[in-house]
Amino acid sequence: MTSPSIPIRFPKKQQVSFKIENWLPWLVPTLLLLIWQFSVQWGLVSARFLPSPLDVVQASWKLTLSGELPQNVWVSLGRALKAFAVGGGIGFALGLLNGSLRMGEWLLDSSLQMLRNIPNLALIPLVILWFGIGDEAKLVLMSLGVFFPMYINTFYGIRSVDPGLVEMGRVYGLKPWQIFRHILLPGALPSILVGVRFALGIMWLTLIVAETIAADSGIGFMATNAREFMRTDVVMLSVLLYALFGKLADLITKWLEWFLLPWHPNQWKGRST
């Protein structure tokens, strides 16, 4: 115990407008970009081999004006969203079903766990034989890739909910659907969102592979096509676009977590009620 006569001094936080932790992450990428730009500009690297960042920007501008870039981006995004809705939706639904009902788990889980170990890209030859190289083939491949992370994380999310809370729900007169709605589903949500994160990662990977192997539109097609004409700037642009979409997907899941899990203690840094 401190005696009241001794004043307690709290260290004052310094008011700094320039916070180093906000700027430091940008340092390395900026430096790399500069080194890249100048090494091409000064002829250290052949521009045919590696186009400068400015070349890439120019290429993207031209392709935007010609309508080629927006068209391909639109096609790729459409495929990604469709596959996510189909594969993710089925995975989510089956995860909920098998997580909540023992009967569903006994019937389906072991089969699904077996299929899970087949990499979806190993099915490419089969999928091409069955569905050709059209959009169906890509949709099947990507949906399969998205399905498993969603299924597994939803399933284990439901199963990891504290049984004490479910018991509380029973004693307090909650109907089975209320227990599902108010206890199981919100309890599983953090795990489900982890599934969304994984699923998005696999979705991009599969999209790139599918569009590179067999496609007549999309970002992957744009890159493969550019390779034929030695347009390294367009290839580079495609790679950067994938990076951009990956980052965007990550931001969306972070936002979802922030929005759907306001109660989660992890989120309580820098957030009022």
Next chain:
Amino acid sequence: MSGVFLDIQGIDKRFGDLVVLRQINMQVKDGEFLGIVGRSGCGKSTLLRLVAGLETPSAGRLLIDHQQLTGINTAARIMFQDARLLPWKRVEENVDPGQFNTGEDVNQILESVGLLARKKDWPHILSGGQKQRVALARALVSNPKLLLLDEPLGALDALTRIEMQHLIVKLWQERSFTGLLVTHDVEEAVMLCDRVVVIDRGQISLEIGVNVPRPRLRGSTEIGKLCQVVLDHVLSSTAI
């Protein structure tokens, strides 16, 4: 508002070969507060779960107001050792997870446990004592006729525990439900209850009335003597 008459007739409970409770006969009057004391593993929590309808007896009958209990006991609310609040619901939603009561009832019970100002808070920022007060509010909001307390204060610090004991007695006197308190804390049982029962290896080994008027004083000689009697009995019983 009133309580229920609880009549336990020759109840056995076995889990496989393990006999947890043997020939329990006990009656709890309408509005009575009964304490059940014993060493850990003596079967006292199982008895409470039987009354809640969370377990079914292997033999014997359990009557609530002369009606045999089947399934979950809808007259009863149970308070667990851990508060079991839903982390994703604010305090006021936790008080009424099934949304069976009006907002007014919720406010009123939060007021009586002294947490009305915290009704919009998430549970994880509450202290252990506050969480248990929310759990108490949740147990009492629907005016249950039977309140089952399964060592609800075991995890709290000594001062908070005394405050909670006062609160429980106050609410019991206001609402006159039938109360069943399971605890290993002999003093807690004697301070709170009208009657204390000791369970040893699945059987009732002592039954003692606490005829001390309320409010009871922790340090009084009557309380002290009763505590000593019960404690001696518990200590002389066999440890498992």
